[in-house]
Amino acid sequence: MTILPLSSLLLLLFLLPFHVISQPTTTQNDQxxxxxxxxxxxxPPALNHWNHSSNPCTWPEITCTAxxxxxxxxxxxxxTGPVPPFICDLKxxxxLDLNNNYITGSFPTVLYNCTNLRYLDLSQNYFVGRIPDDISRLSPxxxxxSLSSNNFTGDIPVNISRLLKLSSLQLHANLFNGSFPEEIGVLKDLEELLLGFNPFTPSRLPQSFFQLEKLRKFIMTEANLIGDIPGNLSGMPAMELLDLSVNDITGTIPxxxxxxxxxxxxxxxxxxxxGEIPDSIEATNMQIIDLSANKLIGKIPDGFGNLMSLWNLSLMINHLSGEVPASIARLPNLYDLRIFTNxxxxxxxxxFGRYTxxxxxxxxxxxxxxxxxENLCYRGQLKGLEVFENNLFGEIPKSLGNCSSLKSxxxxxxxxxxSIPDGLWKVSRLERMIIHSNLFSGELPQELAPILSWxxxxxxxFSGQIPAGVSSxxxxxxxKASDNLLNGIIPxxxxxxxxxxxxxxxxxxxTGELPKTMVSWGSLNTLNLSRNQLTGQIPVGLGLLDSLTALDLSRNKFSGHIPSQLGRSLVSLDLSTNNLTGTIPSRLDNGAFDRSFLNNPGLCSNNPLLGLRSCSSPSETRSSRKISAKFVAIIASIAAVLLLLALLVTGYVIVQYRRRNSDLRWKFTSFQKLDFTESTILPRLIENNVIGYGGSGKVYRIPVNRSGEFVAVKKLSIKNDLDQRLEKEFLSEVEILSAIRHSNIVKLLGCISCDNSKLLIYEFLENRSLDRWLHSRKAPSSHGLSGSVRHMVLDWPKRLHIALGAANGLCYMHHDCVPAVIHRDVKSCNVLLDGDFNAKIADFGLARILAKESELNTMSTVAGSIGYMAPEYAQTVKVNEKIDVYSFGVILLELTTGKVASDGNENSSLAEWAWQQAISGAPTLDALDNEVIEPRYMSDMTNVFKLGLWCTSKLPTNRPSxxxxxxxxxxxxxxATVTTTEAWNNGGDVPDHLPLIKLENV
Structure with missing residues (x-):
């Protein structure tokens, strides 16, 4: 141990107080x-450690100098609350960085008093109103x-260009609906200019912006830009990032x-x-090129093969032609190549794959x-291999059998x-293998990839039997193994x-008989075994599957009776061309299955709609004659008395009915062959049959025959006389739906009308509307919900199936109908679901037909529903197909988040909330519905969520068709999904195939 001399100890004791005193402390005024x-x-709890007993320079939120x-x-x-008016007492x-809080009010002009301010970040708060014209009074x-991700409106003031020392100006993701000044081009020190995600009035990019020599990052994504990109980009030698995505920019690439x-x-x-992609390329540091979803033609430039730092090349959805330059395949860092749909x-x-x-x-x-x-997975990292719909031939490279990273x-x-390489069937991460419509041969493997779902x-x-190992x-x-050469029994x-x-x-x-028991098929929805040589009886077990809605056993050799249990949930059934015998079970003995039993000579039915022979026989007639004459006389007397009473009551009812409705002359119009008339419908419009209410009136579920068939009847609200608005809605719906024939649009069977009442008759869809499944805790327990009463949670595959069906219906209306049809009230309660959860668009009372494709019509009044209305519709009352796209985007957000359209937070709708989540950089996972998300669905849900964002873009021109x-x-x-959303947000693999906004760039 070293012992200090006494003199040294005294010196330390003498200096210690000065050392303590020299520690930095703030002035009393600052504290x-x-x-x-x-x-x-x-x-606020986050500032609990701010107190008189501690030095503010030690608080983590505070920095000090001296x-x-x-x-x-x-x-x-x-x-929460506004910026304190005395904050600039800190001389x-x-x-000052207050981003991502709940600060409110208008732009805080109190900050003009902070004369030394160099850094101000008020982004991701709740500021409103206009940026003041005198913003140049901020510190020079x-x-x-950064004022991004707020609710500022109006113009960006010209005087912002007087803040001459600005190096970063970030005003993106607001509600600016005016203009941006070209004078920003005088800010010669500007390195970052972010103005995207604003509904500016349609504007051209000023040439002055392209003379900012120090500008490194220029983002004007979704800013309602029009016209061409100005030429002479050489005035921006420092440019590192250029993002002008999702605008209405035309012309060629400079x-x-x-x-x-x-x-x-x-x-x-x-x-x-x-036009063509420029072939003069000197930007050798390029890492990302995304030119997708344009109308580019010509070849991929050979110069792209010299970009040694390039890791992402996205040219999909264009009209490019010619061959892919071989040099691109040798780029050492290219790991993401997307050139599909050209x-x-x-x-x-x-x-490809050998060098990267x-x-x-x-x-x-x-x-x-x-x-x-051969070498696509040479480095062992390939996750997504998609080459479908080409003219490729030959065998699949055996090397892919060792590609352990492959998911799709x-x-x-x-x-x-x-044959498929043995190892490829068993790749541990493989989730989907879709190889249909080729010439593959060989037998199915005993073992498959453990998480393969598709x-x-x-x-x-393919030939041979289904292996016994299928149980694994x-x-x-x-x-899906249709149309192969598979044989043997169904194991x-x-x-x-x-x-x-x-x-x-x-x-x-x-061949052979079907298995007798199938209790594990609790999720089976669709089963098709047609066009085989199966024999024996149809197993009773098929009738016990609650989820089974589509069954096709046609063109086989089945015999015996049809199980009475069959039909509990069936919507689609085909048992034709077999050797079945006996009577049709009561559940199936109705017109909905009129094509289900053809070419079975042994079957009979007393329902003429089925087209089968009658089940009555001569022997039955003879036995019925053995009833005693005395018994017949008694029965005849009783029947006569009852008939007389019935005639009297009926006559009274008819007289009263005619007296009350003498002014009503009902007109029944059918749009297809029906086996009922208005007399079937009118007496059943009672409260017990009501299944829903709408803005126009009630909806009824009406039985139309003894076989259990139902129709849905919409009755428009009636006061004294039908008002003009409802009359227009009725005529609109009849005009549109009577002409439309599409599997994803609800069928209008007929209409009944008189002078002061209107009825529309639709097909009845047993699973009712989408909103009931998404936004209620329990499924409706009455009125024909298919199967047993089930929990209201729709799993993700069903949600995606519903989204695609509804999209198909709207796509048909917009692009295949002549003239086009705009719905104007797309929402989840107008998406109806049949027993197979096939989606059908309904309620066309607000729809309008466009006289010309893409023509804007102006409506006299705004109609629609809160949370679904496109912003421009509410403001300008102009109608084109993009208002339906916006509303459909809200449905996509409902499907992915589970939230209600009007349920964002206390100040916003679901669409606004979703955009705030995305722009704030919050993980997409946080927005998804916890009730259905699973690891295997996460990327698909993320992609659909992003598609919902694209559809709900503020500017109509930025929305997809x-x-x-x-x-x-x-x-x-x-x-298949290839990565998780976290990887994307952290700069890793990009999972989506959609040219969506790169939110991390803003």
């Missing part, structure tokens, strides 16, 4: 100001100004865009750019030919042949799959 700020904000406060940083701490404040020293040597990221997706052709370079760790390889929907590259394998609609091999040449395919939800082991929803084995060579929506939903319904 008092900070404590007053805390009190002004009602003492003994004075220079910075306040309070982020995401639930601060040396240079840094200010370098960083020829000098890729001459900007510092450029690393370009986002121009979702515009109307035409007219590209020629062979795929065998070098490919993760996403999507070249689907082109005209590529030749073999699949989709090669359907090509000309591939040979296997589609239909329309190939426990995660399989969809198995009992196949019925052990608990998650199976769809099983299609039609068009094979199966329903054709594009259908295309994306169809892709999601068959495409």
């Amino acid at each position: 008092n100001t900070l404590l007053n700020i805390k009190q002004f904000w009602s003492n 003994t004075t406060v220079t910075g306040i940083t309070i982020i995401n701490q639930d601060i 040396n404040l240079t840094h 020293e200010i370098r960083y100004l 020829s000098d865009l890729f001459l900007l040597k510092n450029l690393t990221e370009v986002y121009l997706y979702g515009n109307n750019l035409i 007219n590209l052709s020629g062979p795929l370079s065998p070098d 760790a490919l993760k996403i390889f999507d070249v689907s929907q082109n005209n590529f030919s030749g073999n699949l590259p 394998f989709q090669v359907y609609q090509n000309r591939f042949s040979g 296997l589609d091999i239909h329309n190939n040449n 395919w426990t995660n399989l939800a969809v198995f 009992q082991e196949l019925t052990a799959l608990p998650n199976l929803i769809t099983l299609l084995l039609d068009g094979n060579r199966f 329903m054709q594009e929506v259908c295309q994306m939903l169809l892709r999601y319904s068959v495409a």
Whole structure:
């Protein structure tokens, strides 16, 4: 141990007080100001450690220089109320960051008094109103100004250009509905300019913006830009990121865009750019190029093959042609290639995957030919392989059998042949294998990938039996093997799959009897075994499957009686062309199954609608004659008395009815062959048959025959005389629905009208409306809900199926009807569901027919529902198809979040809340419905959530068409997920196939 001399100890004791005194402390005034700020904000819990007994320079939210406060940083701490009016009593404040709180009020002009302020961040709060014209009174020293993600409106003031030292100006994600000044181009020190996500009036990009020599990041995503991109981009030599996505930019890509040597990221997706991609490329540091969803033509430039830092190339949904340059396949960092939906052709370079760790390889929907590259998974990281709908041929490379990272394998609609590599069936991470419509052969494996949920091999040449090992395919939800050469019996082991929803084995060579028990098929919804050689009786077990709604056993050799249990939940049934005998079970003995029993000579029915022979026989007639004459006389006397009473009562009722309704002359109009008239409907319009209420009146569930068939009848509200509005709604709905024939649009069977009453007769859909399933705790327990009463939670596969069906219906209305039909009131309660959860668009009372395609009509009044109305509709009363797209986007958000359309928070709708979530950078996972999310569905749900955001863009021109929506939903319904949303938010793999807004860039 070293012992200090006494003199040294004395020196330390002497210096110690000075050392303590030299520790930084704030002035009393600064400390008092900070404590007053805390009190002004009602003492938020996050600031509990702010007190008189501690030094503010030690508080984590405070920075100091010497003994004075220079910075306040309070982020995401639930601060409420306005900015304190005395905050600039902190005379040396240079840094103020209050982002992601609940601060309210107009722009805080009190900050004009902070004369030394250099950094101001008020983003992600609740400021409203206009930015004041005198904003130039902020400190002339200010370098960083962020007011993004608030509710500012109006114009961006010209005087903002007088803050000459600004290096970062961030005003994106507000409600600016005026203009932005071209004078911003005088801010020569500006390095970041973010103005996107605002509903500006349609504007061209000023040339002055492209003369900002220091500008590195320029984002004007979804800013209602029109016209061409100005030329002479060489005036921006420092440019690193250019994002002009999702606008109405036209014209060609400037020829000098890729001459900007510092450029690393370009986002121009979702515009109307035409022409060819510039082939002069010197931006050798490029990492991301996204030109997708435009109208580009020509070839992919050879120069892209020189971009050694490029990791993401997205050119999908254009009109590009020619071959893919071989040099692109040799880029060392390219791991995400998306060039699907073009007219590209020629062979795929065998070098793809050899020089880079490919993760996403999507070249689907082109005209590529030749073999699949051998080395796609050479680096062992390939997750998504999608080459479907091309002209590729040959065998699948054996190397893919060792690709342990693969999650999606989709090669359907090509000309591939040979067998599937053994290892590929068993890849541990594989979730979907879709290989239909090729020439594949071989037998099915005993073992499948443990988490494989979707296997589609239909329309190939697979042979042999279904292996006994099929019982281990426990995660399989969809198995489609139609139109192959499979043979043998349907094994009992196949019925052990608990998650199976769809099983299609039609068009094979199966023989023998079906398994007798199938209790594990509790989720089975669709079963098709037609066009085989199956024999024996139809098992009773099929009638015990609560979820089974579609069954096709036609064109086999089944015999015996039809089980009486069959039909509990069936909506679609085909037992035709078999050897069945006996009577039709009562549940099936109605007109809904008039095509279900044809070509079974042994079947009979007393219902003439089924087209079968009558079940009455001569022997039955003879036995009936043995009844004694005395008994007949007694019965005849009683019947005569009852008949007389009935005639008297009926006559009285008719007289009274005619007396009360002498002015009513009912007109019944049918739009297809019906077996009932108005006399079937009118007496049953009673309260016990009411199943719903709408803005126009009540909806009834009416039985129309003894076989259990029902129709839905909408009765328009009646006062004294039918008002003009309801008359228009009635005529509109009749005009539209009587002409439309589509499987995803509700059928209008007929209408009944008189001078002061209107009735519309629809097909009855047993699962009622989507909103009842999404927003109620228990499913409706009456009026024909298919199957037993079940919990209200719809799983994700059903939700995606519903979304695609509803989208198809709207797409038909917008793009296939001539003239086009705009619904104007799309919402979840107008999406009806049949027993198979097929979606049908209903309630066309507000619909209008456009005289010309894409023509804007102006309505005299605004109609629609809160939470679903597009903002421009409420403000301008102008109608085009984009208002339906907006409303459908809200439905997508309902399906993914489980929230109600009007339920964002206390100040916003669901669409506004979803955009706030996205722009704030919050994980998408936080927004999804916890009741249905599972790891295997997470990316699909994330993609649909983002599609909902795109559909609910503030600007109509930025929304996709329903054709594009259908295309994306169809892709999601068959495409495998490749990454999680966290990976995307953290800069990792991008899971979606949709050219959506890169929210992390804002």
